[in-house]
Each structure stands twice: as C-alpha cells, then as structure tokens.
Amino acid sequence: MRHACAVFNPFPTFDATNPQVKSAQKTLEIRGKSADVGKNVILFPWQTATDYVILKPRLSSALKQLTVCLRSYTELSRHYALFSIATPGSKNDNTFLIYSMPPNIISVTVNQEDIRFKVDPEVLDWKHTCVTWDSVTGLLQLWINGKCYPKRVTKTRSPIGPQMNVILGQDQDTYGGTFEAVQSFVGEICEVNMWDFVLSPAKLTQYFYFYGDINGNIITSKNYQYERRGNANVLQNEFCFSYPT
Numbered sequence: 001m002r003h004a005c006a007v008f009n010p011f012p013t014f015d016a017t018n019p020q021v022k023s024a025q026k027t028l029e030i031r032g033k034s035a036d037v038g039k040n041v042i043l044f045p046w047q048t049a050t051d052y053v054i055l056k057p058r059l060s061s062a063l064k065q066l067t068v069c070l071r072s073y074t075e076l077s078r079h080y081a082l083f084s085i086a087t088p089g090s091k092n093d094n095t096f097l098i099y100s101m102p103p104n105i106i107s108v109t110v111n112q113e114d115i116r117f118k119v120d121p122e123v124l125d126w127k128h129t130c131v132t133w134d135s136v137t138g139l140l141q142l143w144i145n146g147k148c149y150p151k152r153v154t155k156t157r158s159p160i161g162p163q164m165n166v167i168l169g170q171d172q173d174t175y176g177g178t179f180e181a182v183q184s185f186v187g188e189i190c191e192v193n194m195w196d197f198v199l200s201p202a203k204l205t206q207y208f209y210f211y212g213d214i215n216g217n218i219i220t221s222k223n224y225q226y227e228r229r230g231n232a233n234v235l236q237n238e239f240c241f242s243y244p245t
C-alpha cells in the first residue's frame with residue numbers, strides 16, 4: 001500500500017548525496033547550524049570501569065590557561081565524569097575534572113580543589129559544556145548551553161602538565177587508572193575541543209549556537225588523536241544534536 005506521506009527519517013546513513021541528508025542540511029542551515037553536520041561521536045554503551053577513550057593533547061609546556069568544550073548526551077541520573085585529566089605523582093588525581101552530579105550540580109576540580117556550580121536541572125537532550133580556567137587569576141568559568149554560570153576563583157594557581165592523561169568516560173583516581181563503574185559516563189560525547197588559552201565569551205557562545213569550524217589547538221574534534229579502550233567506540237559522521245530543535 002502506498003502511504004500518502006513519506007516518513008522522514010532524521011538519522012539516515014550519512015551520505016552527502018542522499019536527498020534526505022541534503023534536506024536535513026538545508027533545514028539546519030535555516031536553524032543557524034552549519035551544514036557540516038557529520039561529526040565523530042564517541043559512544044559509551046555500558047556502565048563499566050573498562051570503557052574509555054584516551055585523548056592525546058598536543059602540548060609542549062604546562063597549561064597556564066585552558067578551555068575545554070564538549071557536547072554530551074546521556075540518560076544518567078547518577079554522578080558521572082565528563083572529562084578527566086590526571087598528572088603523574090598525585091594520589092587522588094583530580095588535576096582537572098568536570099564531574100556532573102545530577103540533577104543540578106556540576107563539580108569542576110582543578111589541582112584537587114573542588115568547586116561546585118549550581119546549574120539548571122539536567123534534561124534529556126544534548127548538552128554543550130565549556131570550562132575555562134586561568135592559573136594567574138584563578139578565574140574559573142562554567143558555560144552550559146551558551147549560559148555562563150556565576151564566575152568562581154580557585155585558590156590553586158599551579159599550571160597543569162605538560163605530562164598528563166586526558167580521559168573521557170571515566171574518573172581517574174590515579175594517573176591513567178583506578179576507575180569506578182558507578183562514576184563512568186554512559187551515552188554519547190562529541191565535539192571535544194581543548195585550547196591552551198581562555199576563549200572569549202563571544203567564541204563560547206558562538207560554539208554553542210553554531211556547529212561550524214571548531215578547532216581546538218591542543219585537542220581538536222576535527223581529527224582526534226585518541227586510543228579507545230573496552231567498548232567505547234568512535235562513530236563517524238553522526239549528528240550530535242537533537243533533531244529537530
């Protein structure tokens with residue numbers, strides 16, 4: 001039987017010549033999102049202590065400033081690690097950690113100093129998170145979905161690295177290890193970028209609203225340098241936003 005209306009599948013197999021993809025890209029351009037919709041999405045399918053991705057930042061000296069941005073999508077209502085940096089020689093190694101504590105707290109730890117931001121409650125949608133930190137002033141900013149939460153200042157002023165392990169999907173309690181399944185991330189992460197400077201408010205806002213040419217200078221989502229472990233998987237040419245929005 002012939003249907004009166006074609007059923008539109010918003011997530012067809014990515015093919016730039018596919019009319020459905022072209023149509024979706026057109027709509028996205030109208031909505032202010034770039035036609036460059038095919039992204040590398042990292043999928044963490046299960047709660048384990050063995051699934052994670054190691055990112056390889058390009059670093060020659062310790063970080064005096066940093067910005068980390070990423071998008072995430074999860075059903076988790078328990079605590080989970082979004083982004084974990086550990087450096088050698090420390091026991092409980094939260095050198096830099098973005099740790100979500102649903103429904104409305106995000107902990108950002110810098111050099112073991114835990115700063116808790118009160119945030120809007122989590123909803124079941126893609127979430128854009130950016131954190132910036134300046135070691136000279138201690139200024140710490142958390143941006144979620146283009147909203148800057150009240151700025152904080154850390155007591156710690158020690159630059160980070162340059163030797164470091166950057167891990168997605170788990171919280172490092174030691175350098176490169178000692179994970180707990182109950183703190184693991186389950187869901188999707190994409191557009192992970194990191195800079196060795198503090199991005200301007202204009203750039204941070206732009207990167208939330210537009211899915212264009214984002215290219216972190218020490219970690220870039222354009223071309224991840226990574227190793228994956230366990231069942232964590234990198235899917236090519238996926239969407240990393242809900243459709244339609």
Ligand SMILES: [Ca+2]
Pocket residue numbers: 171172173178179180183
């Ligand atoms: Ca832990």
